[in-house]
Amino acid sequence: MKTDKRGVAYTWPITLWLTIFFLIPMGIVLVYSFLKKGLYGGVEFKLSFDAFNIFLNAMFIKIVLKTILVSLGVTFITLIIAVPTAYFIVRSKYKKLYIYLIIIPFWTNFLIRIYSWMAILGHNGFVNIFLKKIGLIDTSIQFLYNTGAVVLISVYTSLPFAILPLYAVIEKFDFALIDAARDLGATNGQAFFRIFLPNIKQGIVTAGIFTFVPMLGSYVIPKLVGGVNSIFMGNVIARQLTETRNWPLAATISSVLILLTMIFVLVGSMAKKRGDNYE
Amino acid sequence: MNKRKTSLFFFVLSMLFFYLPLVVIVIYSFNKGKSMVWQGFSLKWYKELFLYSDELWRAFRYSIVIAIISSTISTTLGTLGVIGIHWYKFKYKKYLEVLGYLPLIVPDIIMGVSLLILFVTVKLNLGLMSIIIVHTTFNIPFVLFIVLSRLSDLDYSIVEASYDLGATEIQTLKKVIIPMLLPAIVSGFLIAITLSFDDFVATFFVAGPGITTLPLRIYSMIRLGISPVINALSVIFIAFAVALTLSTTKLQKYFIK
Numbered sequence: 001m002k003t004d005k006r007g008v009a010y011t012w013p014i015t016l017w018l019t020i021f022f023l024i025p026m027g028i029v030l031v032y033s034f035l036k037k038g039l040y041g042g043v044e045f046k047l048s049f050d051a052f053n054i055f056l057n058a059m060f061i062k063i064v065l066k067t068i069l070v071s072l073g074v075t076f077i078t079l080i081i082a083v084p085t086a087y088f089i090v091r092s093k094y095k096k097l098y099i100y101l102i103i104i105p106f107w108t109n110f111l112i113r114i115y116s117w118m119a120i121l122g123h124n125g126f127v128n129i130f131l132k133k134i135g136l137i138d139t140s141i142q143f144l145y146n147t148g149a150v151v152l153i154s155v156y157t158s159l160p161f162a163i164l165p166l167y168a169v170i171e172k173f174d175f176a177l178i179d180a181a182r183d184l185g186a187t188n189g190q191a192f193f194r195i196f197l198p199n200i201k202q203g204i205v206t207a208g209i210f211t212f213v214p215m216l217g218s219y220v221i222p223k224l225v226g227g228v229n230s231i232f233m234g235n236v237i238a239r240q241l242t243e244t245r246n247w248p249l250a251a252t253i254s255s256v257l258i259l260l261t262m263i264f265v266l267v268g269s270m271a272k273k274r275g276d277n278y279e
Numbered sequence: 280m281n282k283r284k285t286s287l288f289f290f291v292l293s294m295l296f297f298y299l300p301l302v303v304i305v306i307y308s309f310n311k312g313k314s315m316v317w318q319g320f321s322l323k324w325y326k327e328l329f330l331y332s333d334e335l336w337r338a339f340r341y342s343i344v345i346a347i348i349s350s351t352i353s354t355t356l357g358t359l360g361v362i363g364i365h366w367y368k369f370k371y372k373k374y375l376e377v378l379g380y381l382p383l384i385v386p387d388i389i390m391g392v393s394l395l396i397l398f399v400t401v402k403l404n405l406g407l408m409s410i411i412i413v414h415t416t417f418n419i420p421f422v423l424f425i426v427l428s429r430l431s432d433l434d435y436s437i438v439e440a441s442y443d444l445g446a447t448e449i450q451t452l453k454k455v456i457i458p459m460l461l462p463a464i465v466s467g468f469l470i471a472i473t474l475s476f477d478d479f480v481a482t483f484f485v486a487g488p489g490i491t492t493l494p495l496r497i498y499s500m501i502r503l504g505i506s507p508v509i510n511a512l513s514v515i516f517i518a519f520a521v522a523l524t525l526s527t528t529k530l531q532k533y534f535i536k
């Protein structure tokens with residue numbers, strides 16, 4: 001590796017771009033959370049802790065907690081489905097084909113994937129019409145517009161992101177270790193929890209981060225299928241920005257969201273490093 | 280061993296979970312009726328989609344233009360950046376190494392909101408340009424990742440040989456480095472195009488009233504519930520995803536060999 005001017009020549013465009021269009025906007029968000037609310041949106045350039053005071057009330061704290069809890073729930077369910085699925089694919093003869101089958105929904109437009117569930121579970125959706133036809137129900141059941149719908153559809157959209165990194169790690173796992181554990185008298189369960197899981201920890205953490213981080217910043221799914229009681233932090237930010245027009249408050253919640261994301265990513269990468277030592 | 284059965288169960292569950300909604304949409308795109316009640320086979324929604332959906336197609340054209348421009352910028356910045364980061368030492372290298380990947384962990388909505396606030400503060404009109412800026416920014420880390428993985432396999436002595444033989448920096452870049460990196464540059468570009476084409480949230484905040492991209496248009500249509508034109512459009516998207524999956528694996532085979 002060399003020290004010369006060429007390094008700077010190659011990197012100044014990207015550095016400039018990311019500084020102007022990424023770092024500075026983040027800085028502005030942080031600064032705006034300490035400013036006074038403008039009359040018609042925007043801000044007045046006066047120091048103020050109004051936004052923080054509004055934020056620290058039960059309603060917003062509840063939304064933050066709910067965002068974290070639902071995101072953790074989605075991550076947990078996604079992993080429970082993704083680990084055995086990835087395991088099955090690795091052990092299967094038709095690995096390649098199955099991986100393609102996972103990648104196809106991954107390439108399909110995000111909104112279309114959400115829409116497909118709305119068409120199935122909606123008020124006049126496939127399931128309701130089917131149930132009416134066979135005479136089980138007379139009036140439609142409301143499947144959508146609750147937290148359950150948000151969880152279901154979020155798991156659906158995150159699964160490929162969890163399966164692919166898990167697949168990559170499980171493929172490198174030496175399955176002879178399981179046989180060795182069994183020979184030494186371990187039960188199936190012991191072999192799974194004490195040999196298999198610790199060895200694929202890296203993949204689990206990566207899959208977890210890929211699911212959890214986008215979930216924290218979720219906006220579309222709660223907006224489309226969440227109803228009034230399943231509001232995420234993202235929805236509050238959007239509402240403060242475009243409807244209530246309290247920009248300092250939108251900036252404050254955004255800052256909290258950025259901070260939360262950073263904390264969870266740091267915790268995740270520390271867990272990953274611990275995994276390294278384990279081996 | 281019942282582990283096999285358990286994992287088979289979850290695998291089948293995942294597959295059903297993945298494909299059931301898609302299959303239902305594909306079937307109902309051929310429905311004569313407007314709702315999810317089956318009223319016979321018809322291609323009328325495809326006709327509606329292709330002939331009478333001007334707004335959708337205008338949005339589609341905007342999306343294409345935005346995807347191509349933003350991916351070109353992010354691929355260029357990213358590729359040059361990776362060459363600099365990987366082969367040379369310079370003052371702010373550590374800073375750039377962190378900065379380059381940060382957009383990856385920041386939620387999409389924050390990207391949109393923070394740039395909206397920046398654009399409003401500096402009084403930039405929202406529109407094509409603001410969307411292109413957002414897309415370029417969130418695409419950069421992906422290009423960095425992909426090009427870096429290829430670059431770390433390359434031998435720097437090839438580049439040195441080029442200088443020794445009297446090539447200038449630009450000549451080396453054009454005739455040696457870029458041709459060697461081409462597969463990674465192409466896949467970085469393709470990923471960037473896909474992500475740009477798919478993005479809703481960040482775009483939603485910075486689009487302004489004048490410009491509608493395809494995801495924005497789809498969103499305004501599905502908000503109101505089931506739309507048979509969207510069913511037909513979904514089939515096109517799914518078919519495209521299948522084609523893309525097959526062709527990228529072909530491409531990979533061609534390049535990696």
